[in-house]
Amino acid sequence: MTAPDRTDHAPILVETHAAGIITLTLNRPELRNPISDPDLLEALIETLTRLDADKETRVIILTGAGSAFSSGGNLKAMGAAGGLNDPLPARTRMNYKYGIQRLPLLIEAMEVPVVVAVNGPAIGAGLDLALMCDVRIAAQSARFAESFVKVGIVPGDGGAWFLPRVVGFSKACEMALTGDAIDAAEALACGLVSKVVPDAELMEEALRMAHRIAANPTHVVRMTRRLLRQGRGASLDALLETSAAMQALAHATADHVEAVAALLERRAPAFTGR
Structure with missing residues (x-):
C-alpha cells in the first residue's frame, strides 16, 4: 500500500x-x-x-x-x-x-x-x-x-x-x-x-x-455497474437486450469458468481478470 x-x-x-x-x-x-x-x-x-x-x-x-x-x-x-x-x-x-x-x-x-x-x-x-x-x-x-x-x-x-x-x-x-x-x-x-x-x-x-x-471477477463487476446505471433510464426491453449481450461476454471469461468450478469444488476462487 x-x-x-x-x-x-x-x-x-x-x-x-x-x-x-x-x-x-x-x-x-x-x-x-x-x-x-x-x-x-x-x-x-x-x-x-x-x-x-x-x-x-x-x-x-x-x-x-x-x-x-x-x-x-x-x-x-x-x-x-x-x-x-x-x-x-x-x-x-x-x-x-x-x-x-x-x-x-x-x-x-x-x-x-x-x-x-x-x-x-x-x-x-x-x-x-x-x-x-x-x-x-x-x-x-x-x-x-x-x-x-x-x-x-x-x-x-x-x-x-x-x-x-x-x-x-x-x-x-x-x-x-x-x-x-x-x-x-x-x-x-x-x-x-x-x-x-x-x-x-x-x-x-x-x-x-x-x-x-x-473479490469478484473484474469484468462482470464493471458490466454489472453499467447495467445498474442504464437500468435507471432504459426501458425493460432495451435493458434486457444489453444484459444478454453482456452475459455473452461474461460467459466467455475464464473467471466465469473458475467461479463455477470453485463453487462445485467448495473452495475459494482464484480470479485472474480474464
Whole structure:
C-alpha cells in the first residue's frame, strides 16, 4: 500500500491499496473541500478518467480531508459575479456545462465502482457528488443537505436527477425545497447511505466494502455497474437486450469458468481478470 503525504498540497490525494483498490481524498480541508473550485474539480475529473481506463483499478474509495467531506461550493466565490456566475448569463451556462456538469456525466459513464466514505458534512454539490457514486458509507458525524435554496440558487450539477432516484421523490422534495440538513441516522433511514459507523471506523469499513467488491471477477463487476446505471433510464426491453449481450461476454471469461468450478469444488476462487 502506498500512503499519501497528508501535507501534500495537491487537490486530490491518491492512495493505492492491495486488490486494485484506490482511495481518493479531496484535499482542500481549509476550504472544506469545495468541489466546484476549478483546481479540485479538474483534478478529480482527470484522476477518475485515468483510473477508469486502468484495467488494474477495481474499486475507488472517495473521501474528504479534514472535518468535512465537501461543502459543495465555495461561499467566498459566490455572489453577484463570482465562481461559476458570470455577468453575462450565456457565459454562466457555459461555465456549468464545461465545468461542474462534466463530473456527473463522467461518473455515470464510468465502469469502476466508487464507494464514498462520508467523513463529515456533505453539503450542496458535496452531497450531489456522493449521490453520483455507488455505495455510500457515513461516519456518525456526517451531515447531508441539498442546500442550494439556502444560498438562492438551484441544483446545477444534477442533484435534482440523482436525489429522487436515491431517496424517493417525497424525501427529495423535502430536502431540496427546505434545504435543511439531516444527520447520518436519518440518511440511513431514507436510504441515502447504506451504513453508518463510528467516525474512527469509517475508512476501515469503506476498505472492507471495497474488498468485498474487488473479490469478484473484474469484468462482470464493471458490466454489472453499467447495467445498474442504464437500468435507471432504459426501458425493460432495451435493458434486457444489453444484459444478454453482456452475459455473452461474461460467459466467455475464464473467471466465469473458475467461479463455477470453485463453487462445485467448495473452495475459494482464484480470479485472474480474464
